[in-house]
Amino acid sequence: MNTPLPLVGPIVLPLVVAGLLLAVPRRLTLHRIGWLGTGVAVLAQGGTLLVATSRGEVLTERIGGWPAGFAITLAADTFSALMVTVVALVVLLCGVFAIGSGDDRRPYLVPLALMTSAGAFGAFLTADLFNLFVLIEVMLVPSYVLLTAGAGRERTAAGRIYVTVNLLASTILLAGVGLVYAVAGTVDLGELAGSAGRDGALALAGTVVLLALAVKAAVVPVHGWLPRSYPYAPPVVTALFSGILTKVGGYAIVRIVAVVYDGAVDYRWVIGLAAVVTMVIGVLGALGETTMRSVLAFHMVSQIGYLLIGLVVFSPAALTAAIFFLVQYILVKAALFLCAGAVVVGYGTDRLDRLGGLATAHRLLALAFIGAGLSLAGMPPFSGFLAKFLLLRAAVADGNYLIFAVAVLVSLGTLISMIKIWDLAFWGEPAPAPADPAGHPPARTTDDVPPRIATWLTGPAVLLAALTLLLGPAAQPLLGLAATAADGLINPSAYVEAVTGR
Amino acid sequence: MTVALVIGLFTAAGVYLILHRGLIRVVIGFVLLGHAVNILLLASGELWRRQPPFGDVDPATTADPLPQAFALTAIVITFGITIFLLALAVVDRPRPGRPDLELGEAGPDSRADPDSRAGPDSAAGPEPVLTEPRSMSDQVAEHGRTVAGGDTGELPR
Numbered sequence: 001m002n003t004p005l006p007l008v009g010p011i012v013l014p015l016v017v018a019g020l021l022l023a024v025p026r027r028l029t030l031h032r033i034g035w036l037g038t039g040v041a042v043l044a045q046g047g048t049l050l051v052a053t054s055r056g057e058v059l060t061e062r063i064g065g066w067p068a069g070f071a072i073t074l075a076a077d078t079f080s081a082l083m084v085t086v087v088a089l090v091v092l093l094c095g096v097f098a099i100g101s102g103d104d105r106r107p108y109l110v111p112l113a114l115m116t117s118a119g120a121f122g123a124f125l126t127a128d129l130f131n132l133f134v135l136i137e138v139m140l141v142p143s144y145v146l147l148t149a150g151a152g153r154e155r156t157a158a159g160r161i162y163v164t165v166n167l168l169a170s171t172i173l174l175a176g177v178g179l180v181y182a183v184a185g186t187v188d189l190g191e192l193a194g195s196a197g198r199d200g201a202l203a204l205a206g207t208v209v210l211l212a213l214a215v216k217a218a219v220v221p222v223h224g225w226l227p228r229s230y231p232y233a234p235p236v237v238t239a240l241f242s243g244i245l246t247k248v249g250g251y252a253i254v255r256i257v258a259v260v261y262d263g264a265v266d267y268r269w270v271i272g273l274a275a276v277v278t279m280v281i282g283v284l285g286a287l288g289e290t291t292m293r294s295v296l297a298f299h300m301v302s303q304i305g306y307l308l309i310g311l312v313v314f315s316p317a318a319l320t321a322a323i324f325f326l327v328q329y330i331l332v333k334a335a336l337f338l339c340a341g342a343v344v345v346g347y348g349t350d351r352l353d354r355l356g357g358l359a360t361a362h363r364l365l366a367l368a369f370i371g372a373g374l375s376l377a378g379m380p381p382f383s384g385f386l387a388k389f390l391l392l393r394a395a396v397a398d399g400n401y402l403i404f405a406v407a408v409l410v411s412l413g414t415l416i417s418m419i420k421i422w423d424l425a426f427w428g429e430p431a432p433a434p435a436d437p438a439g440h441p442p443a444r445t446t447d448d449v450p451p452r453i454a455t456w457l458t459g460p461a462v463l464l465a466a467l468t469l470l471l472g473p474a475a476q477p478l479l480g481l482a483a484t485a486a487d488g489l490i491n492p493s494a495y496v497e498a499v500t501g502r
Numbered sequence: 503m504t505v506a507l508v509i510g511l512f513t514a515a516g517v518y519l520i521l522h523r524g525l526i527r528v529v530i531g532f533v534l535l536g537h538a539v540n541i542l543l544l545a546s547g548e549l550w551r552r553q554p555p556f557g558d559v560d561p562a563t564t565a566d567p568l569p570q571a572f573a574l575t576a577i578v579i580t581f582g583i584t585i586f587l588l589a590l591a592v593v594d595r596p597r598p599g600r601p602d603l604e605l606g607e608a609g610p611d612s613r614a615d616p617d618s619r620a621g622p623d624s625a626a627g628p629e630p631v632l633t634e635p636r637s638m639s640d641q642v643a644e645h646g647r648t649v650a651g652g653d654t655g656e657l658p659r
Contacts, residue, residue: 130572137579144586156593160525163590167532167583168520174576175539181569182546 007049007061007074010042010084010121011135018111018118031110032099038114039092042121046085053078056484058498060127068501073188075127075499079323079485083124083251086327090243090334091117093460094236097338100456101345103236106149112142113240120244124251127499129177129187129209132252136173136216139248140166146237147229155232162229169215169222176208189259190499193492196261206260210253217249219308220278223301227285230300231293231350235341238293243334246300250307250326254319258489259496263314272312276406279305283413292340292350292425295417296333299376302410303329309391309407313398319486321390324479328375328383328471335372335464339365342457343425352421357430359422365458366426371465373422375472377415383471505545512538525591529584536580543573 006012017034024030052059053076062071076084094113098104119139126132144166148159181187183202184195196203211222218226226246230238257263257271282302289295306329310322342365343358344350359366375382378389388411395403471478488495512534519531547566555564 130575134575134579141579141582141586144583148590156590159590163583163587164520164528164532167587168535170579171532171535171539174572175542178539178543178546178569178572181543181572 007059007076007125008063009045010088010125011118013041014038014114014118014121018114021111021114022108025107028105031104032095035095035098035104035110035114036092038117039088039095042117043085043088043092046081046088049076049081050078050085050481052076053081054481054484056488056494058488058495060498060501068499069186069188069191072131073127073190073499074125075190075495076125077485077488077495078481079251079255079488080124082323082327082481082485083247084121086330087117087120087124087243087247090330090464091240093334093338093464094240094243096460097239097341097457098236100454100459101236101341103234106234108149109146109234109237112146113237115142116140116146116240116244120248123248127189127495129180129189129192129256133170133173133177136248136252137170139244140170143241143245146240147233158229158232161225165215165225169212172215173209173212176205176210176212179205179208188499189255190496192260193496194260194262203261206256210256213249213252213256214274215249217246217253217304218301219274219304220281220301223278223282226301227289227294227297230297231291235337235344238297239334239337239341242296242300242337243330246304247326247330250304254307254311254322254489257311258314258319259492263311263490265314268312268314271308272400272403275305275308275312276403277305278302278308279406279410283410283417286417287413287420289417290352292343292352292355292421293337295421296336296340299414299417300333302414303333303376305410306388306391306407309395309400309403312403313394313400314490315394315398316483316486316490317397318391318394319489320479320483321387321394323482323485324383324475325387325391327478327482328387328468331464331471332372332375332382332384332468335368335461335468336376338457338461338464339369339372342453342461345457346451346453350425352424355425356428357426359426361430362453362458364462365453368458368461368465369426370422371469372461373418374415375465375468377418378411379415381469381472383468383475386472386475505541505549509538509541509545512541525587529587529591532587533580533584536576536584540573540576540580543569543576545569 017038021031021034049059056078059076061074062068063074064071066072091113095104095110098109098113104110116139119135119137119142122135123132123139126135144159144163147162148156177187180192180202183199183205184192186192192202192206196206215222215225230241233241261267279302282298282300282305286295286298286302289298307322307326310318310325312318340350342362343355346362347355349355371382375384378384378387380386388407392404392407395401395407516531516533516535516538519527519534522528522531547569551563551565553559553564555561555567
């Protein structure tokens with residue numbers, strides 16, 4: 001089917017813009033225009049893709065016009081289009097935040113951020129396992145630099161963990177792709193569709209791929225890198241990563257399990273076990289953390305477990321709920337990290353014991369945080385409530401009472417840790433500057449004037465929080481799209497036909 | 503069989519080195535692992551098919567080009583990341599008087615990161631754009647100077 005706009009657009013445009021910006025490293029205005037312009041353009045293309053695929057159509061593009069089987073195939077169905085759109089929105093808003101925080105003055109931050117986003121868009125659109133590996137690398141390599149560049153020994157130490165773990169996972173992913181090729185003679189998702197059920201060796205080879213993707217999605221027990229690296233990045237980079245990196249892993253797991261494994265009927269208990277352990281360990285870790293961003297980083301682990309519930313049940317209702325959950329969760333998590341980032345920029349720290357009274361000093365920021373936080377915990381009327389309610393209803397309908405019980409308890413734990421942040425950082429008196437034996441300057445000034453937090457910083461978070469509030473009562477359009485996307489995953493024949501050209 | 507043994511040996515050595523603490527050993531470990539995977543990729547295209555695809559030959563006996571393309575792509579990626587890791591090893595190398603830092607000792611506090619305070623006020627101020635206190639390339643360059651100049655403090659000519 002012909003596409004309204006070339007599918008390579010979301011991949012090529014950010015890369016080209018990034019390349020051009022590298023040529024003019026000191027033109028800040030150009031960098032800002034480049035980031036925001038690219039964000040708007042990709043968001044617009046995501047929107048057109050959504051419209052074009054809204055009834056379950058699958059758009060494909062074979063690069064260079066080679067026939068199917070030889071060409072590098074890009075394919076967009078409703079699921080891909082949804083992911084591209086929502087991630088483009090997060091990238092755009094992170095650009096706005098970077099202008100406010102001054103992060104865009106860091107050398108090469110803007111081109112690197114654009115390259116990372118290009119890899120993510122490509123990973124959502126590719127229909128080929130090897131290109132999935134390549135595009136994940138395109139996404140990760142700039143992210144290594146984003147995390148490690150700049151001053152700070154903690155950041156370099158965090159970068160070591162982040163780089164080595166992700167590199168190991170990438171190596172495993174590549175080995176898995178090689179094994180799949182050795183067994184099946186192809187790495188095309190369309191050709192591989194359903195073949196794991198017919199061929200045990202292929203199922204085993206695919207498991208290697210899934211294991212590597214589980215590392216990238218931070219599924220317990222291979223989650224340890226995430227809470228040890230994300231909180232150390234510059235504020236805008238943490239927000240950007242939260243919207244992009246683990247979500248690509250989650251997306252790819254869902255796509256491969258649905259298309260290649262037909263839902264992995266016999267091994268749902270493995271996914272279920274991973275989901276339960278991921279939810280519990282993630283939320284317990286979050287309860288023990290003492291800075292805003294490390295609490296949020298552990299919640300990223302915990303929430304991936306909810307996404308996996310959709311795969312455990314693998315019914316249309318469950319996958320609809322999981323996709324709806326994923327989309328709204330990306331928005332919510334970005335909102336929370338942008339709030340925490342604004343606090344870091346304003347106060348120089350996000351340690352809970354050094355903050356206090358933010359609610360009176362920064363009302364809009366507090367509103368955005370509490371809105372997104374309640375949505376993350378799954379309180380009505382926010383979108384998180386609807387997503388979790390639908391997921392749990394699907395789990396109960398399938399008879400998974402254990403998952404139901406665990407998920408409810410984990411939501412309670414999420415709420416507790418959100419209340420902890422709210423209680424320590426947003427309520428109470430402004431914390432006095434602690435006497436610091438090391439002689440460092442106090443984290444906040446001792447006079448009673450709180451630092452100003454610019455509208456550029458709060459604006460993106462407020463917008464995202466408003467969106468999650470809107471997506472609660474007015475969820476029907478997104479739910480409809482999620483249902484179409486879930487239908488395409490349960491019954492991937494349209495996707496397979498479009499990709500293989502048969 | 504030989505191929506399988508070589509892959510196994512490289513993987514074992516690579517994993518052993520990655521589990522070490524020093525970043526240089528980790529880098530060498532990743533190089534070995536990368537080679538193991540590249541050989542695996544080549545092996546996935548059935549190594550007995552060696553005919554060059556020129557002239558009038560049976561396609562079933564010609565070498566499979568796709569795994570070679572995979573391996574080529576993977577080599578490029580591994581190469582780039584190896585360079586990056588080496589640069590990281592230079593910046594992060596243990597120096598006298600600067601003990602190896604464990605994560606979590608200080609917590610993610612931006613005291614060590616003065617530039618993250620350059621927030622709202624810097625947006626208004628006449629601060630020169632794109633000044634980073636110490637970018638990685640500076641540190642690498644500085645490392646080159648200290649190596650070249652030794653401990654005498656002289657700048658290299």
